[in-house]
Amino acid sequence: MFNRRYFLRSSLFSSLGLLAGRKVVAATPVQRPLVTGQPVVISTWDAGLAANKGAWEVLSRNGAALDAVEAGVKVTESSQNCCVGLGANPDRDGYVTLDASIMDHEWNCGAVGFLERIKHPISVARRVMEKTPHVMLVGVGAQQFAVAEGFPLEPAVLSDDAKKSYEKWLKKAEYKPVINIENHDTIGMVAMDAAGNLSGSCTTSGMGFKMRGRLGDSPIIGAGLFVDNEVGAVTATGQGEDVIRVCGSHSVVEYMRQGMSPEEACKAAVEKIARIKKEKAKDIQVAFIALNKKGETGSYALQKGFTYALRNNNEERMVEVKSYF
Ligand code: SD4
Secondary structure, three states: OOOOOHHHHHHHHHHHHHHOOOOOOOOOOOOOOOOOOEEEEEOOOOOOOHHHHHHHHOOOOOOHHHHHHHHHHHHHOOOOOOOOOOOOOOOOOOOOEEEEEOOOOOOEEEEEEEOOOOHHHHHHHHHHHOOOOOOEHHHHHHHHHHHHHHOOOOOOOHHHHHHHHHHHHHHOOOOOOOOOOOEEEEEEEEEOOOOOEEEEEEOOOOOOOOOOOOOOOOEEEEEEEEEEOOOEEEEEEOHHHHHHHOOOHHHHHHHOOOOOHHHHHHHHHHHHHHHHHHHEEEEEEEEEEEOOOOEEEEEOOOOOOOOEEEOOOEEEEEEOOOOOO
């Protein structure tokens, strides 16, 4: 495969050859051995169990991690009794606005933000990645692109649950996000396929009753999601503003590159957020889930109550996560 690293190396060899006045045949690129045969998928919160099932249908048939992480979170986006997608809580003006991102094993990535009336923002994010020269489209432009790509424009109505909670919220109209087991609006998923390649996805309605136009971490590559196929894949949930502040998912990948286990790396990023937020750290939730190139998984949260769903050849279960507080 003619990748960038090989290109740099071969052009260096060529120029050295030119300097020495003789012709140099480009070296055969060395392929790293792949970790094969052990697919694994993890995803945030309890809705992750059903999402992992969707992903596993792809992974168990030797499908690509990218297809698995898209199929997996689409299960959650479709679910009317969960917290993600068009059935979720609206912004403070009563509109559901969706954010999503996706990243594959070759540093390709795509995202949408502030997208309205489209059922599967994750698939629109993938189209942005595959069919445009851009990484992120937002708002009306993202919706226009989605419709042009054949995604149906859904009716602008709130689900019964969202309507109830919005009406309740309107009585005080206070913005006090507390994201935890009983109140969350995101699914993040990372997976490794049988070929040893990593991919990740993240999709959300963002924080309920947010200001109109607010974007969180979920559509921001490096914050809500990051995949580095040489090291690992990470996604985040919780208060997006504080994940963005520390480039959360990218930081966790870099901690793993330095030799930390997935859990240690997630812990280091959570501790950094706690340090930055000082006494305000006790009022927010942030959690990361991470998967490394060996197929090892781990997580860490600021507050108690965070869980993630794990599926591999041997097991399918929820994992309770250690927390800072
Ligand atoms: C956001 N990180 O929009 C998301 C919210 C979230 O569970 O994770 N909710 O900031």
